[in-house]
Amino acid sequence: MSVDANRSATSGAGIEDRSDVLLRVRGLDAGYGDLQILTDVDMDVFDGEYVTIVGPNGAGKSTTMKSVFGLTALMGGDIQFKDEDITGRKPENIIHVGVGYVPQNDNIFSALTVEENLEMGAYILDDVPQDAIRAVYDRFPILEERKHQKAGTMSGGQQQMLAMGRALMLDPDLLLLDEPSAGLAPDLVDEMFDKIDEINDAGTAILMVEQNAKEALRRCDRGYVLANGQNRYMDTGSALLEDEQVRQDFLGG
Numbered sequence: 001m002s003v004d005a006n007r008s009a010t011s012g013a014g015i016e017d018r019s020d021v022l023l024r025v026r027g028l029d030a031g032y033g034d035l036q037i038l039t040d041v042d043m044d045v046f047d048g049e050y051v052t053i054v055g056p057n058g059a060g061k062s063t064t065m066k067s068v069f070g071l072t073a074l075m076g077g078d079i080q081f082k083d084e085d086i087t088g089r090k091p092e093n094i095i096h097v098g099v100g101y102v103p104q105n106d107n108i109f110s111a112l113t114v115e116e117n118l119e120m121g122a123y124i125l126d127d128v129p130q131d132a133i134r135a136v137y138d139r140f141p142i143l144e145e146r147k148h149q150k151a152g153t154m155s156g157g158q159q160q161m162l163a164m165g166r167a168l169m170l171d172p173d174l175l176l177l178d179e180p181s182a183g184l185a186p187d188l189v190d191e192m193f194d195k196i197d198e199i200n201d202a203g204t205a206i207l208m209v210e211q212n213a214k215e216a217l218r219r220c221d222r223g224y225v226l227a228n229g230q231n232r233y234m235d236t237g238s239a240l241l242e243d244e245q246v247r248q249d250f251l252g253g
Ligand SMILES: Nc1ncnc2c1ncn2[C@@H]1O[C@H](COP(=O)(O)OP(=O)(O)OP(=O)(O)O)[C@@H](O)[C@H]1O
Pocket: 032, 035, 037, 055, 056, 057, 058, 059, 060, 061, 062, 063, 064, 104
C-alpha cells in the first residue's frame, strides 16, 4: 500500500478496529534537541506480531525505535502500549510495562562477564531471577558456555545474542531489535533470524529494523517502509516484497 493507502489503512477499518493492539504510535513527531527527524509517523504492533521496519540509511528507523523506548525528544503524537499512554515516559519506566530494547550499537557491557550482563538486564528487580537466566541459557546455549567470559572478548554474533538475551531477562511482551544481523557473517545471519523466529514463536512480539530487508520481510508478518522520517508503505511482508515500486525504490530491485 502506498502512503495514501497507508493513511486509510491506519485510520480506517481494519487495523484501527483490532482489539489486540500492543503498541500503537500515532502522529509521532520526534528528533534530537530542536532537530526534528520524524514527521507524523504511525505504527502498530499487535499481540505476538512480528513487524519489520525497512528504509534507506538516515530514514529515521532507529529514531522510531528510540522514540518508543523514550530516548528522543518528542515533539508531537502519542505512544500507547497495552492500553497505557507511555508518551514521554523514560526508558526505566518503559521497561516496567513490558518493552525490551536492543540498540543498534553499544548494546553490551564489554568489561563485564556474560552472566553479569544478563544480571544487568534485570537490574530493576531486587533479586536476579535465576529462572530468567536459565531461560536465556536454554535459548542461547553458547552464552552458558561463555558465562564467565568477558563479553567484549566474544565474537560479534555472540555479543548480539548476549544483547538479545539481556533484553529478554524481564520477559518483555515486545522486543525492539535494531539491526540484529548487522556485521554478522552470512551463516550467522540465518542463525540470528532463526533465533528471532523462535523468540516470536514463544509469544514475544517483535519490532525490528533490518538492512537485510528482503530476508526480514520474508520472515515477518507485517512491514513498514520509512523514508525521510515519514511512513511510505505499510503492508504484509509478502505484499511489500511483491510490490514493484517498493522493490525498485527500497529493496534493490
Ligand atoms: N543523536 C543524534 N543527534 C542528532 N541527529 C541524529 C542523532 N541520531 C541520529 N540523527 C539523525 O537522524 C536521522 C535519522 O537517523 P536514524 O539513525 O534514525 O536513521 P536510520 O534509518 O536508523 O539509518 P541507518 O540505516 O543508517 O541506521 C539522520 O539524519 C541522523 O543523522
